[in-house]
Amino acid sequence: MKAVMLGLFLALLWSLAPVKARIAVAPMIIEPEQVQAGQVLAVHCQNRSEEPVEVELALVLFDQDARGKVVLLEDGESVTLVERFLSVEPRYFVLPPGASQEIQVQVLENAFQHLYAALLIKPRQNGLHSRLAVLLLLSGAEEEPALGLSSWRRRDAGVSLRVENRGGRHGSWAGELLLYDGQGRLASTMRVHSGLVLPGRSRGVRVSLPGWVEQVEVRSLAPGGER
Amino acid sequence: MKKSFFVALSLMLMLLGAAAVQAAAVITVQVEILGGFSIDCSDLFIFGAVMPGQSIEETLELKVWSNRAWDLYVSCIGPVEVPGTLEVEDQRGLWQDVASSSRLVLWDQTATGSEGSVVHIPFRLSTSYADAPGEYEFQIEFTVVPSL
Numbered sequence: 001m002k003a004v005m006l007g008l009f010l011a012l013l014w015s016l017a018p019v020k021a022r023i024a025v026a027p028m029i030i031e032p033e034q035v036q037a038g039q040v041l042a043v044h045c046q047n048r049s050e051e052p053v054e055v056e057l058a059l060v061l062f063d064q065d066a067r068g069k070v071v072l073l074e075d076g077e078s079v080t081l082v083e084r085f086l087s088v089e090p091r092y093f094v095l096p097p098g099a100s101q102e103i104q105v106q107v108l109e110n111a112f113q114h115l116y117a118a119l120l121i122k123p124r125q126n127g128l129h130s131r132l133a134v135l136l137l138l139s140g141a142e143e144e145p146a147l148g149l150s151s152w153r154r155r156d157a158g159v160s161l162r163v164e165n166r167g168g169r170h171g172s173w174a175g176e177l178l179l180y181d182g183q184g185r186l187a188s189t190m191r192v193h194s195g196l197v198l199p200g201r202s203r204g205v206r207v208s209l210p211g212w213v214e215q216v217e218v219r220s221l222a223p224g225g226e227r
Numbered sequence: 228m229k230k231s232f233f234v235a236l237s238l239m240l241m242l243l244g245a246a247a248v249q250a251a252a253v254i255t256v257q258v259e260i261l262g263g264f265s266i267d268c269s270d271l272f273i274f275g276a277v278m279p280g281q282s283i284e285e286t287l288e289l290k291v292w293s294n295r296a297w298d299l300y301v302s303c304i305g306p307v308e309v310p311g312t313l314e315v316e317d318q319r320g321l322w323q324d325v326a327s328s329s330r331l332v333l334w335d336q337t338a339t340g341s342e343g344s345v346v347h348i349p350f351r352l353s354t355s356y357a358d359a360p361g362e363y364e365f366q367i368e369f370t371v372v373p374s375l
Contacts, residue, residue: 026263028295028373048265069298069331070372120370128268128287129304129368135375196375 021053021123023095023132031137035110043103043134045121047095054094054124057103059086062118062135068195068203072118072133082117085109086136105136113168114139114199137170137196145171147194150202152218158209159216163194164202172196173220177207180215187212191221264293266371267343274352282353289369292343296374297336301348302329305366311354313365322351325367335374 024046032041047053061078063071087106095101105119119134146167153160163173173194181187194205209216267290277283291297301315303326314322317332324330332348350367 022265022267024263024265024292026261028262028264028293028297044261064375067334068375069334070375072300072329072370072372118372128272129366130266130268131368131370132264132266133370133372135373198375 021051021125022048023053023055023121023123024048025121025132025134027134029135029137030105035107035115035138035140037107037110039107039110041105041107041136043105043119043121044100045095045103046100047097050097052094052096055092055101056122056124057088057091058120058122059083059088059105060118060120062116062133064116064196064198064201064203066202066204068197068205070118070133070135072120082115085112085115086117088119107138110138110140112138112140113143114170116170116198139169139199143168143199145169145197145199147171147173147197149173149175149218149220154209154216157211159207159218161192161194161205161207161218162202163197163205165197165199168199170196170198175221176219177209178217178219179209179213180217181212182214184215192218260294262293262295262373264291264295264297264371264373265343266291266369268369272350272367274350277352277354279354279356279358282351284349284351286347286349287367289346289348290343291336291346291371292339292341293336293371293373294338296338298331298372298374299333299336299346299348300329300370300372301325301332302368302370303365304368307363307365309365310358310363311352314351314353316349316351325350329370 026044030041045055059082061073061082063073065071085108087108089104093101115138117136119136120131122131144167145165147163147165149161150164151162159177165171175192177190177192178186179188179190192205192207194203197203269288272285272287274283274285303309303313309326312324313326315325315330315332316322333346
C-alpha cells in the first residue's frame with residue numbers, strides 16, 4: 001500500500017514537473033531586396049527538446065530607439081497594421097521531438113515605403129516563458145537609405161558619434177577615425193560601423209580610443225555619408 | 228604487327244590520360260548557413276517567503292545559442308499583478324522596474340559558439356505593508372532579438 005502511495009505521489013510530481021521546451025529558429029533577420037505582393041518568406045523552426053512542443057506565432061511591428069535597439073510594438077493598433085500587409089501560416093503547431101516546421105510569412109500587399117515587423121515565435125511551456133523574435137526588414141523597390149553623421153564629439157577616452165538615416169530604407173553607415181599623436185602626425189586609422197539604422201531614425205555609436213591619441217578626425221566611407 | 232602494337236599503346240595512353248583527368252576533377256560545393264538562435268530557461272523561479280518592507284534577490288540562469296549578435300528583453304506577462312516592485316538588473320548593473328514595461332537587459336551579445344552562452348539575470352522583489360499577505364504567482368517572459 002505504501003509503495004502504491006509512493007508511486008502515485010511520484011507520478012503526480014512527474015505530471016506537475018515543468019516541460020522544458022527548446023526550439024531553434026532560423027533565420028534571425030529577413031531582408032528581401034524588392035518585396036512583391038504574394039511573396040512568401042520562410043522561417044524554419046525545430047524542436048530541440050525531448051518532448052512535443054506547442055508553438056504559437058504572432059506578428060508585431062518594431063521600431064528602433066536612440067541606442068539602435070529594437071522596440072517591439074505589441075499594441076493592438078500595431079498588430080492590426082502589420083496584419084494588413086503580412087500573414088503567417090501556421091499560427092499554431094505542435095512539433096514532435098527533433099521535428100521541423102517551415103513557417104510561411106506572406107506579403108499580402110506591398111503598398112508601403114518600408115515595413116519593419118517581427119515574427120514572435122513562442123513555445124508554450126510551464127514555468128518561465130521565452131520568445132524568439134525574427135526581424136523582417138521590408139522596403140519598396142524605389143527606396144534607398146541616406147545615412148550621414150549628424151554629430152560627433154570626443155568624450156573621456158572615446159568618441160561618441162550619432163548616425164542619422166534620412167532615406168526611405170534601412171542601411172548602415174561606415175566611417176573611419178583618423179587618429180593623431182602628440183606631434184600632430186596621423187598615427188593610425190580605425191574603422192567604425194553604425195549597425196543598421198531605420199529610416200527617419202538615428203543611433204549612437206561609442207568607440208574607445210587608445211591613450212596616446214591627441215586629436216581625432218572622422219571621415220564617412222559609406223555612400224550618402226557626409227563629412 | 229608493329230602497327231597494331233602502336234595502336235594498342237596509343238589507346239592505353241588515352242585511357243590513362245582520361246583516368247588522370249577524372250582523378251583531378253574538382254567539385255564546387257555551396258552552402259548557406261542561416262543566422263539562427265535558441266533559448267533555454269530554468270524550469271521555475273521561486274523567491275520564497277518575504278516579509279513586508281523587505282527586498283529579496285534571486286538570480287535566474289538562461290542559456291542562449293546564436294550565431295550572430297543578440298539582445299535579451301524581459302517583461303512580465305499575464306493577468307496577475309506583481310506584488311511590490313519587481314526589478315531586473317541590466318548589464319550596466321542598473322536595476323529597472325520590469326512590471327511596467329519590457330526591459331532590455333543584455334545587448335550586443337556576441338555569437339555564442341556551439342556550446343551556447345550561459346547568462347545570469349538578477350531579479351529583485353521589494354515588498355511593503357501595502358501588499359496583502361498571500362501567495363502570488365506571476366509570469367516572466369524573455370525575448371531574444373537579433374541586434375541590428
